[in-house]
Amino acid sequence: MPAENISQGPLGIIAGNGALPCAVAESLIASGRDVHIIGIRGEALPAIQSYPHTWIKWGEVGKLFVTLQGHGCRDLVIIGGVKRPDLANIKFDFGAIKSLPFILSLTIGGDDHVLSSVVRYIEGKGYRVRGAGDVAPELLVPKGRLTGKGPSKDDEADIETALRVVDALGRLDVGQGAVVAKGHVLAVEAAEGTDAMLERCAELRKRRVRRKGGLSGVLVKAPKPGQEERVDMPAIGPNTLRHAASAGLAGVAVAAGRVLLADREATISTANELGLFLVGLDWPPLADG
Structure with a gap:
């Protein structure tokens, strides 16, 4: 649906790292909606300063809500990735101190638990947490082939295997991606993220006999079952394709409408230049049997 139909009034953007916070801001501004970006120091890019913005430090919970209310x-x-901070090194403001029991609860449990708790906490303050794909649907990967090259029959078999791996491991709150080559599971994404996983694959392949017949293998990314997609939707960008090429993969397949595409033109152009395919697939996969 068009961004302007979501609701009226300015949209607050709490920005972690990467280009997506600015992409969301651009989309909303183009639709005629005002935005205010709240950048987390040490995480958000300096590029957010091109938009109405406020910087906050970890622990400035009071300042966060004062800023949202004031605008x-x-x-x-x-939107945007963040590293889980060391609470021992954070200086809390008064608003955070009042919420200390909640903050301490975030040290327990996996990412899904933490993110769901954050959403409930914010909405308990009277705010509405929206998904980036809800307010800027054009940032979602569409269904179908996005590149000149498409997957081969062998690639399609690897994609099917990888989809099942992601679906199975996602139920255990383990990652959003997997790499499969010629039927072999080379890696699954854990806390290190997609790029680091692909770097592991590149090292693994360097240590093995040189592959024959060109690029082989696929990266598949999709949300975990029950994942809080409003604040943790998977994303890919040009670097994803570069790392996939370095790992010797033939291409990337992602859940259509469930994965964000950072810098669409650059991502597709990078894939084409590197001879990789990029496709959006139905999700969830077909049930076993």
């Missing part, structure tokens, strides 16, 4: 933001998007 009339009742809806907000939380």
Whole structure:
């Protein structure tokens, strides 16, 4: 649906790292909606300074809500990766101290538990947490082939295997991606993220006999079952394709409408230049049997 139909009023964007916070801001501004970006120091890119913005440090929970209220933001998007901070090294403001029991609860449990708790906490304050794909649907990967090259029959078999791996491991709150080559599972994404996983694959392949017949293998990314997609939707960008090429893969397949595409033109152009395919697939996969 068009971004302007979500609701009226300015949208707050809590920005972690990467280009997506600015992409969401551009989309909303183009639709005629005001935005205010709240950048987390040490995480958000300096590029957010091109938009109405406020910087906050980890622990400045009070400042976060004062900023949202002061700029009339009742809806907000939380977008961009962050590293889980060491609470022992954070200086909390008064607003955070009042919420200390909640903050301490975030030290327990996996990512899904933490992110779901954050959403419930924010919405308990009277705000509405929106998914980036809800307010800027054009940033989602569409279904179908996006590149000149498509997957081969062998690639399609690897994609099917990888989809099942991601689906199975996702139920255990383990990652959003997997790499499969010629039927062999080379890696699954854990806490290190997609790029680091692909770097592991590249090292693994260097240590093995040189592959024959050109590029082989696929990266598949999709949300975990029950994942809080409003604040943790998978994303790919040009670097994803570069790392996939370095790992000797033939291409990337992702869940259509469930994965964000950072810098669409650059990502597709990079894939084409490197001779990789990029496709959006139905998700979830067909049930076994």
